[in-house]
Each structure stands twice: as structure tokens, then as C-alpha cells.
Amino acid sequence: MGAVTGLWRYPASSLAGECLEVISVGLETIDGDRLFGLVDASNNEIARPDREAKWHKVPRIRTRLSEAHELEIATPQSDWLPAPGAESDRAVSAFLGFEASIRPFRQDAAPDYAGPLTAERYRKAPVHLLTTASLARLKALHPDGAADPRRFRPNIVVDMAAVEGSFPETEWIGRKLAIGDLLLTISEPCRRCGFTIIAQDGFDDDPAILRNLVRHNAHNLGVYCTVDRPARVEIGETMRLL
Numbered sequence: 001m002g003a004v005t006g007l008w009r010y011p012a013s014s015l016a017g018e019c020l021e022v023i024s025v026g027l028e029t030i031d032g033d034r035l036f037g038l039v040d041a042s043n044n045e046i047a048r049p050d051r052e053a054k055w056h057k058v059p060r061i062r063t064r065l066s067e068a069h070e071l072e073i074a075t076p077q078s079d080w081l082p083a084p085g086a087e088s089d090r091a092v093s094a095f096l097g098f099e100a101s102i103r104p105f106r107q108d109a110a111p112d113y114a115g116p117l118t119a120e121r122y123r124k125a126p127v128h129l130l131t132t133a134s135l136a137r138l139k140a141l142h143p144d145g146a147a148d149p150r151r152f153r154p155n156i157v158v159d160m161a162a163v164e165g166s167f168p169e170t171e172w173i174g175r176k177l178a179i180g181d182l183l184l185t186i187s188e189p190c191r192r193c194g195f196t197i198i199a200q201d202g203f204d205d206d207p208a209i210l211r212n213l214v215r216h217n218a219h220n221l222g223v224y225c226t227v228d229r230p231a232r233v234e235i236g237e238t239m240r241l242l
Contacts, residue, residue: 002131002160004179004237006149011063011071012036012083012102013121014047014055016200017153018064022234025182027227029126030155032065035109036084037118038092041099046121050194057096059150059200071110073102084113125187125224130154131169134221136162141212146203151196154222158239167216169223172241176228180237183229189220196221 009032010017024031038047038058049055062074071083075095081088084102092100103118104110130152139147140162149157156179160168172186192213199205213221 001241002133002158002239004156004233004235004239005132005159006154006157007233007235008149008153008155008157009033009065010153011065012038012061012073014038014049014058014195015061015063015073016059017150022232023155024230024232025127025227026230027126029123032069033155034105034120034123036071036102036104037121038100038102039118041089041093041101044116044118046118047100048121049198054096054098056198059195059198061092061095071102084110084115124190126227127156127184127225128152128154128190128222129156129158129169129184129186129225130190130222132157132159133162134167134169137165137167137216138209138212138221141216142208145206145209145212147209148200148203150200151198151203151209152190152192152221153195156233160239167221170217170220172223176242177225177239178242179233179239181229181231182227182233182237183231183242184225185228186223187226188224189218190222190224191219192221 007020007023008017013034047055047058049058072080073083074080078091089101105120135147170189196209197207
């Protein structure tokens with residue numbers, strides 16, 4: 001039905017993701033996905049860009065994992081820095097304008113880290129899948145908007161032909177699909193929140209993005225998937241419904 005054109009993981013929740021050529025998908029999570037959170041150091045509140053304006057700059061903070069699987073971050077004002085740590089916290093705090101701190105969700109995410117942990121905000125499913133057909137449908141509804149996949153934070157983006165008048169994967173709930181050797185069950189639609197309207201590098205704030213999804217697809221774009229058979233996935237792998 002299409003081929004994989006984008007693979008993403010998000011080492012730190014709410015921060016910018018890392019675009020990869022290959023990802024390793026396990027039964028419970030993608031390797032390296034959502035290991036850390038960003039908190040307000042004054043009250044330990046985890047970042048909520050979808051709800052509070054003070055967090056709206058967070059998606060501009062870049063993240064990546066080193067070959068040793070250690071987190072590195074970069075703000076628009078800083079070079080790449082190892083995290084968590086005092087130097088990365090200073091850089092993030094200077095960028096946001098208040099004292100903030102990057103903290104792991106679990107100790108095994110940063111074995112040498114001795115500071116406090118933070119609670120994971122949520123994890124709906126191991127994989128979030130989005131098709132270019134759905135992005136094309138959103139663009140048709142909102143021609144002036146930027147239907148950029150970064151607004152929606154998918155793990156897997158599949159290029160497939162547009163389906164007139166349809167967000168196709170929303171209609172596949174309960175179906176199984178294969179991407180290369182990976183076998184998934186499509187468990188539920190991905191309900192969108194205010195994060196989708198926030199500006200990032202290359203596009204501006206756009207409330208009409210969410211308004212159109214509310215009106216035309218019951219708040220949804222893309223789907224969550226559970227994993228039946230783990231596997232590595234590479235750019236170019238083909239997707240088929242079973």
C-alpha cells in the first residue's frame with residue numbers, strides 16, 4: 001500500500017525528535033523512544049506544550065542519542081550538549097526563560113545520573129503510524145497550512161496515494177499490517193491535542209490545523225499500533241494490510 005519515508009524516535013518527551021534511517025521496534029517500545037522528560041525545576045511539573053504557553057518553545061530543542069545511547073540536546077542558542085546535567089539544564093533554562101531540568105523517566109535510561117527522576121506523562125502505544133495520504137487530506141482541507149509530520153510526532157510515516165475525502169488509516173482500526181518483518185495491530189486512532197498548532201522550525205502557530213481535524217476527523221490523525229512481531233524497520237520498507 002505504500003513505503004516508509006520517515007522514521008522517528010523522541011528521546012525526550014515533547015522535545016524535537018530524531019529522524020533515522022532505521023529503528024528497532026520491540027513489543028513495548030521503540031529503542032531509544034521517550035526516555036527523558038523536561039520539568040520546571042521549581043515545582044517538578046513536566047512540560048505540557050499542549051496546555052501552557054510557557055512550554056511552547058520546547059519543540060525547538062533538538063535531541064539525539066549518541067552511539068553509546070546517551071542523550072544529547074541542543075537549543076537554538078547552544079551547541080550539542082550531553083544530558084541530563086548542569087550544563088544542559090543551564091542551556092534549556094536560558095532558552096525557556098525559567099529554571100528547567102531534563103530528567104530520566106527510569107534510572108536505566110542514564111545509569112550514571114544521580115539526580116531525581118520524573119514520572120512519564122503517558123504512553124498510549126509502542127508505535128504511532130501516519131500516512132502521507134492523511135497529511136494530503138488535511139492539506140486539502142486547509143491549503144494555507146503546513147501539514148508537516150513534525151506537528152504530529154509519528155514514529156513511522158508511510159508514503160501512499162491520497163484517498164479523496166478520507167483519512168485512510170483511521171478506517172483501519174482493528175486491522176493488522178506488516179512493514180517489512182514488523183507485524184502490527186492498529187489499536188486506536190490518535191486523538192490530537194494543542195501540540196499540533198504550535199510553531200516549530202519552518203512553520204508558524206496554526207490553530208486551524210486542529211480545528212480541521214476536530215471538524216472532519218473527530219479530533220484524530222494517524223493511528224496507534226501494538227506490536228505482534230518485533231523487528232527492525234528501514235526507510236523504503238513496504239507496508240501491506242493483512
